[in-house]
Amino acid sequence: MASFGDLNAFAGIGRLTRDPELRYTPSGTAVCKFGLAINRSFRNQEGNNVEDTLFINVSAWGRQAEHCAQFLKKGKRVAINGELRSNSWQDREGNKRVTYEINARSVQFLDYMKDTGNTTEDNYSKNKQYEEGSLNDENGPDQENNNAEEDNNEEDIPF
Secondary structure, three states: OOOOOOOOOEEEEEEEOOOOEEEEOOOOOEEEEEEEEEEEEEEOOOOOEEEEEEEEEEEEEHHHHHHHHHHOOOOOEEEEEEEEEEEEEEOOOOOEEEEEEEEEEEEEEOOOHHHHOOHHHHHHHHOHHHHHOOOOOOOOHHHHHHHHHHHOOHHHOOO
8 A cells, every 4th residue: 555645734825914023033033923814705505605714823934034024014915835833732720722823934925015005115116226126236326327328319329
């Protein structure tokens, strides 16, 4: 009989239920936690449309965590790929408690930057260096503009 390995994979698209919380471990690793709501609709046995929502916590790590904290906020749409993880503990009454969360391997932002209302995007669009995406540091934004003016000289047109 064939033996198959175990699989722990999660893929989901939903909206943040709260603003991301960024913290750092004692070793300096960034950890960002946020809630995700995933909606689904189906017809029940009576033929009625039913809306159901799954609420699950997500953790992102490292540079990805910092990006999530910087660019995401409550209500924004994301796609998450990761794995399911459980946390067990005993509460004050001695009862065993378990929670589940997604350990995100990748977080894809699905809303447009202009729709995020994030001031970081506005700063990038106002700064000519970022807007033009200059890769050559020797010819900064001012140098490029001077070259553009020289290229538009009508005397250099061959006809």
